[in-house]
Amino acid sequence: MQVASSVRSIPGFSLLAILCLVILYAPLLVVMVYSFNDSLSITIWGGFSLRWYEQIFFGLEAEKFQKAAWNSITIAFMAAVVATTIAFSAAIGVVRTSPFKGKNLNISLLSLPIMVPEIVTAVATLIFFSMISFKLGYTSILVAHIVFCIPFAYLPISARMQSIEKVYEEAAMDLYANRKQIFRSILLPLMIPGIISGFLLAFIISLDDFIITSFVKGAGVETLPTAIFGSIKQGIKPDIMALSTLLLLVSTILVTISYFLSRADLKNKLN
Amino acid sequence: MVLSGIREQLGKLDNNQLVAIEFQKVVKKFGSFTAIHNANLKIHDNEFFTLLGPSGCGKTTLLRMVAGFENVTEGNIFLFGKEFMHLPPNKRSVNTVFQQYALFPHMTVFENVAFGLKMRGWAKDDIQPTVWKMLDLVRLRPFAERKPNQLSGGQQQRAALVRAIAPQPKVLLLDEPLSALDLKLRQAMRLELKQLQQETGITFVFVTHDQEEALAMSDRIAVMSEGVIQQIGKAQEIYESPKNEIVANFIGETNILQATLLELNDEEAKYQIAEDFIITGDCVSGLVKNQEVKILLRPEKIRIGTSDNQVDSIQGTIQQSMYLGTDTEYQIRVPGEKALKVRDQNGFERRELLPAGSEVSLSFSKDSIRILRS
Numbered sequence: 058m059q060v061a062s063s064v065r066s067i068p069g070f071s072l073l074a075i076l077c078l079v080i081l082y083a084p085l086l087v088v089m090v091y092s093f094n095d096s097l098s099i100t101i102w103g104g105f106s107l108r109w110y111e112q113i114f115f116g117l118e119a120e121k122f123q124k125a126a127w128n129s130i131t132i133a134f135m136a137a138v139v140a141t142t143i144a145f146s147a148a149i150g151v152v153r154t155s156p157f158k159g160k161n162l163n164i165s166l167l168s169l170p171i172m173v174p175e176i177v178t179a180v181a182t183l184i185f186f187s188m189i190s191f192k193l194g195y196t197s198i199l200v201a202h203i204v205f206c207i208p209f210a211y212l213p214i215s216a217r218m219q220s221i222e223k224v225y226e227e228a229a230m231d232l233y234a235n236r237k238q239i240f241r242s243i244l245l246p247l248m249i250p251g252i253i254s255g256f257l258l259a260f261i262i263s264l265d266d267f268i269i270t271s272f273v274k275g276a277g278v279e280t281l282p283t284a285i286f287g288s289i290k291q292g293i294k295p296d297i298m299a300l301s302t303l304l305l306l307v308s309t310i311l312v313t314i315s316y317f318l319s320r321a322d323l324k325n326k327l328n
Numbered sequence: 329m330v331l332s333g334i335r336e337q338l339g340k341l342d343n344n345q346l347v348a349i350e351f352q353k354v355v356k357k358f359g360s361f362t363a364i365h366n367a368n369l370k371i372h373d374n375e376f377f378t379l380l381g382p383s384g385c386g387k388t389t390l391l392r393m394v395a396g397f398e399n400v401t402e403g404n405i406f407l408f409g410k411e412f413m414h415l416p417p418n419k420r421s422v423n424t425v426f427q428q429y430a431l432f433p434h435m436t437v438f439e440n441v442a443f444g445l446k447m448r449g450w451a452k453d454d455i456q457p458t459v460w461k462m463l464d465l466v467r468l469r470p471f472a473e474r475k476p477n478q479l480s481g482g483q484q485q486r487a488a489l490v491r492a493i494a495p496q497p498k499v500l501l502l503d504e505p506l507s508a509l510d511l512k513l514r515q516a517m518r519l520e521l522k523q524l525q526q527e528t529g530i531t532f533v534f535v536t537h538d539q540e541e542a543l544a545m546s547d548r549i550a551v552m553s554e555g556v557i558q559q560i561g562k563a564q565e566i567y568e569s570p571k572n573e574i575v576a577n578f579i580g581e582t583n584i585l586q587a588t589l590l591e592l593n594d595e596e597a598k599y600q601i602a603e604d605f606i607i608t609g610d611c612v613s614g615l616v617k618n619q620e621v622k623i624l625l626r627p628e629k630i631r632i633g634t635s636d637n638q639v640d641s642i643q644g645t646i647q648q649s650m651y652l653g654t655d656t657e658y659q660i661r662v663p664g665e666k667a668l669k670v671r672d673q674n675g676f677e678r679r680e681l682l683p684a685g686s687e688v689s690l691s692f693s694k695d696s697i698r699i700l701r702s
Contacts, residue, residue: 222430224426224430225430225432227397228424228430228432229447230417231395231417231423231424231492232423232443232444232447232491232492232495233444233447233495234418234443235418235447243432246434247433
């Protein structure tokens with residue numbers, strides 16, 4: 058018998074696969090389709106229309122959503138930049154050095170926050186901010202986002218760093234390059250795919266964070282997720298679906314970029 | 329040349345030859361493990377020198393100490409008579425060809441070869457022609473704009489080679505550079521490496537575990553084992569007169585027989601291996617009667633069949649035969665319940681394969697025997 062048999066020969070495979078895909082994507086599909094619904098009802102189709110997209114850009118709540126979107130994007134961008142920089146430095150310190158006391162502990166401590174329940178981090182961050190009397194608002198959200206984005210940025214960056222063999226740096230050193238030149242002309246260019254992946258991951262994680270943000274945002278400052286949550290408290294309106302669809306689009310684009318980057322990289326390595 | 333003039337001022341002479349690298353009582357320890365025991369070695373200028381030994385014998389460690397990737401625990405290494413162990417790798421005018429080539433994957437072949445020159449601060453106008461000259465040297469001009477992963481293994485090998493040669497190092501270190509290539513390519517590269525060394529006049533220090541490679545290319549070879557340099561010499565010396573059992577076993581195949589010195593005079597000695605198995609050989613100075621010795625016999629230096637008066641001969645029984653194309657390898661039982669390995673050349677005269685159980689006579693000449701003190 059062949060060991061690697063075709064997946065189609067597994068009984069019930071196609072049925073199970075279709076079921077899983079439906080459960081995963083049907084809700085998203087419903088939201089996307091009904092964002093183009095002309096009717097005010099979220100369950101009854103009333104013809105194709107772009108009025109809800111118009112609504113979020115020019116309607117009553119437009120200003121609120123635009124402000125929230127601006128906050129979300131600027132926070133996500135800055136948090137991703139700072140977190141990526143810190144994660145990159147951490148990766149150099151942990152991956153690019155000879156073993157030191159507590160090295161393994163450091164690696165675990167860097168990734169542990171991913172496993173900590175987010176609600177715990179949220180409560181802890183809020184308590185910490187109030188202990189040091191840090192004023193809640195835009196800056197507190199940014200600081201919290203930078204912190205929880207670091208382990209996410211660290212994942213692809215350290216993975217990439219581990220895959221770059223030390224021999225390239227040795228070869229560069231052998232060919233008269235000093236530390237600065239090795240960093241600039243060897244390590245950094247080879248790290249670019251990992252850095253971009255880390256940045257995008259941090260950006261997306263920050264963009265759609267809700268729990269921590271809602272704890273530390275203070276009054277009056279909203280990001281897109283908290284603004285959307287605030288709106289649906291008064292009932293789900295189709296404009297929320299339009300907004301969610303736009304968010305989904307942004308995430309999809311970023312993930313796709315990240316995917317193609319890592320694939321191009323893999324192709325390089327296989328050759 | 330100006331360069332050689334400077335070298336003469338710097339280097340010491342060893343048998344009228346300029347010494348490029350000298351290891352003086354070098355010891356290297358990794359924790360409690362001693363990788364190199366007291367290595368003393370002089371590598372001459374413009375020499376193709378090979379460090380040969382099984383994996384883990386310390387040959388790569390010696391190379392990495394010269395390159396600057398490992399420090400020396402005790403002793404010192406000199407480059408053309410000058411101390412340089414305190415310099416970092418980027419300040420040493422030695423270059424390395426790495427086992428896995430280590431071509432920078434994000435740069436083209438041209439950029440790879442130009443890298444060392446750029447780092448040395450060459451002007452752009454000087455870099456261009458030098459890189460083209462280097463690429464022409466190994467026929468890579470048409471591939472200059474390719475990335476390393478678009479090259480074949482042999483092309484990558486040649487690119488790595490000229491990348492290391494381009495900055496005109498005083499010594500080129502080669503760390504098993506042929507081991508990743510297939511057999512045919514490896515054999516072609518041997519010739520190319522040797523030619524490149526002769527054309528450039530750069531001292532090559534070549535590390536390998538492949539004895540055939542070492543014998544084919546080297547001016548001199550150092551055989552290493554377990555961190556000790558066992559023997560230094562020309563290929564022929566090492567093969568024909570191995571200094572000890574380790575060298576004899578590692579280079580080629582050999583029969584090692586335990587024997588007792590039976591009688592000796594000024595010219596020759598008789599060694600007894602078994603009751604009716606006595607060989608005449610050279611008299612090694614300092615041996616006394618009844619002393620235990622070891623006799624080394626290369627399989628291809630034993631002749632099957634007719635013996636004349638010049639040589640000793642004994643009777644044996646063929647136990648096993650293996651046909652290998654250019655020759656046939658026999659296991660032949662001889663007095664003393666020993667089996668000798670014998671290689672019979674499949675040469676000018678067509679020879680019939682001798683079946684197992686055949687009685688044959690074996691002859692040895694005095695010159696084909698090497699005596700070692702036990």
